[in-house]
Each structure stands twice: as structure tokens, then as C-alpha cells.
Amino acid sequence: MKKIAIIGVGHMGGAILTGLAKTKKYQLLAENHVNKRVSQLTDKYNCQLVYSISDLAKLIPDLVVITTPAAATMEIVQKLTILNKDTIIVSAAAGHSLKDYQAKLAGYQIARCIPNIPVSVNSGLTGIYYPDDLAPAAKDFINEVFHDLGEVVEVAEEQLSIVGTIAGCGPAFVDVFMDALADSGVLNGLARELANQIAAGMVKGAAQLALDSHLHPALLKDQVCSPGGTTIKGVTSLEENGFRHAVIEAVNAANQN
Numbered sequence: 001m002k003k004i005a006i007i008g009v010g011h012m013g014g015a016i017l018t019g020l021a022k023t024k025k026y027q028l029l030a031e032n033h034v035n036k037r038v039s040q041l042t043d044k045y046n047c048q049l050v051y052s053i054s055d056l057a058k059l060i061p062d063l064v065v066i067t068t069p070a071a072a073t074m075e076i077v078q079k080l081t082i083l084n085k086d087t088i089i090v091s092a093a094a095g096h097s098l099k100d101y102q103a104k105l106a107g108y109q110i111a112r113c114i115p116n117i118p119v120s121v122n123s124g125l126t127g128i129y130y131p132d133d134l135a136p137a138a139k140d141f142i143n144e145v146f147h148d149l150g151e152v153v154e155v156a157e158e159q160l161s162i163v164g165t166i167a168g169c170g171p172a173f174v175d176v177f178m179d180a181l182a183d184s185g186v187l188n189g190l191a192r193e194l195a196n197q198i199a200a201g202m203v204k205g206a207a208q209l210a211l212d213s214h215l216h217p218a219l220l221k222d223q224v225c226s227p228g229g230t231t232i233k234g235v236t237s238l239e240e241n242g243f244r245h246a247v248i249e250a251v252n253a254a255n256q257n
């Protein structure tokens with residue numbers, strides 16, 4: 001069984017750990033500060049937790065996934081030179097270029113990715129940048145792991161930021177949308193739980209239809225808007241209130257780093 005280590009078991013690291021645990025394909029390792037939240041999670045998923053990079057190195061992971069805050073990442077990366085040279089490293093931390101990693105980890109196979117939080121339910125979308133000189137076996141293994149967590153989109157490094165903003169930050173934007181939909185349900189007398197269920201189920205179905213049909217979203221929208229009907233009145237209200245502009249501005253705001 002291949003060993004996968006997560007460094008920094010926060011929201012993202014925990015989501016990856018959770019999704020990978022469900023596959024039962026890998027031996028899972030984790031490194032974090034001493035933290036009850038983390039030990040509870042690693043206990044739940046039978047994942048070996050260590051508190052230092054030197055202890056992690058002794059376990060000889062095949063793949064290390066870095067999910068630490070950007071500000072802490074380079075300090076941690078510096079310590080990774082004690083890992084076995086065959087260890088593949090993939091960083092999910094935003095804010096550092098591949099060159100930054102290569103400068104500190106000469107000779108290692110390294111890639112960058114931006115996953116999203118639905119990896120915890122194996123329905124994620126991960127943008128990955130593979131440098132040209134990455135060994136095919138390393139690329140194949142990273143691909144396999146992130147395919148186990150959902151969809152994978154291979155992108156150039158300069159596209160990783162915007163892909164990561166839409167896919168990585170996007171779940172939060174959709175969550176705000178779902179919460180607002182549920183609020184409107186509650187305003188109209190629905191119980192909160194039912195309103196949440198309806199909002200999430202609707203978003204899931206609309207996304208599935210878009211994926212399965214490959215139709216442009218505008219055409220899908222047209223299918224719902226009956227002439228003179230209720231939906232076009234709602235769409236008109238969204239346009240009047242700058243919904244599209246608000247979404248584009250949100251992505252632009254999040255993409256500034």
C-alpha cells in the first residue's frame with residue numbers, strides 16, 4: 001500500500017484525508033502541531049499522526065501533500081530535504097510558485113495543485129500544474145490520487161491561480177448562494193433544514209445537468225424560463241441587482257494575490 005502524508009491537517013488537509021480514507025487504497029500519514037481536532041480526525045480515519053517533519057521522514061511516505069497556510073509553507077518546505085529523494089511532493093498551498101519549491105527542494109519530483117473542499121466527499125475538482133520535467137510515474141501517481149478525490153484539470157502554472165479561485169474558492173460562493181436561497185425559503189415559511197436540503201439538492205441537480213448535457217449555461221437557463229413565466233421575472237431581478245457582476249467581481253477580488 002502506498003503511503004500518502006498530509007502536512008497541515010486543517011480544512012483542506014482534513015478534506016483530502018477524509019476523501020482518501022474512503023478509498024481504502026492508501027496508508028495515510030499526517031503531520032501537524034499538537035491539536036485535539038487533528039488527532040480526533042486522524043484517529044477516526046486510522047491515520048498515523050506525527051508532530052515533526054523528522055518523524056514523518058522516518059515513515060518514508062511515497063507522496064507528501066502540503067496543505068499548510070501560505071505564510072508557514074516555505075519554512076516547512078525547507079525542512080523537507082530530509083525526506084527520501086523518491087518522495088513525490090505536491091503542494092496545495094496557494095501563493096508560491098513551483099520555482100520557489102524547486103529552489104528549496106532540488107532533485108525532488110514536485111507539482112502544484114489547488115483542490116477544493118468537496119474532495120472530502122470524493123467530488124472535488126483539483127487544478128494541477130505538472131512541470132514538463134516531472135517524471136511520468138510521479139505524474140501518474142499524483143493523477144491517480146486526485147482522481148480518487150474527484151475531477152482533475154491539468155493547467156499551466158499561470159492558470160492555476162484563476163482555476164484555484166473559481167474551483168477552490170467557488171464552493172464558498174455557492175454556499176453563500178445556497179444560504180440565501182434557504183433564507184428565502186425560511187422567509188416564506190419553510191423549516192430551515194428543509195430549505196437547506198432543497199437549495200443543495202437543486203444546486204447538485206443543476207450542476208449534474210450542466211455536466212451531463214454539455215449545454216451552455218445560458219441554454220440551460222432558457223429551458224427553465226417559460227415565456228411570460230415566473231423564472232424570467234426572477235432572472236430579470238438578478239440582472240437588475242447586478243448578480244453576474246457581483247460574481248465576476250468576487251472572483252476578481254479573490255484572485256488578487
Ligand SMILES: NC(=O)C1=CN([C@@H]2O[C@H](COP(=O)(O)OP(=O)(O)OC[C@H]3O[C@@H](n4cnc5c(N)ncnc54)[C@H](OP(=O)(O)O)[C@@H]3O)[C@@H](O)[C@H]2O)C=CC1
Nearest residue numbers: 008009010011012032033035067068069070072093094168
Ligand atoms: N480551504 C480550502 O478550501 C483550500 C485551501 N487551500 C490551501 O490550503 C492551505 C491550508 O488552508 P486551510 O486548510 O483552509 O487552512 P487551515 O487553517 O484550516 O489549516 C492549516 C493547517 O495547517 C496547520 N499548520 C500550520 N502551521 C503548520 C506547520 N508549521 N506545520 C504543520 N502544520 C501546520 C494548522 O495547524 P493548527 O491548526 O494546529 O495550527 C492547520 O491544521 C492554504 O495554503 C490554502 O491556500 C487550497 C485550496 C482550497
Ligand SMILES: O=C(O)[C@@H]1CCC=N1
Nearest residue numbers: 094114164165168169
Ligand atoms: O481562501 C483561501 O485562501 C484558500 C485558497 C482556495 C480556497 N481557499
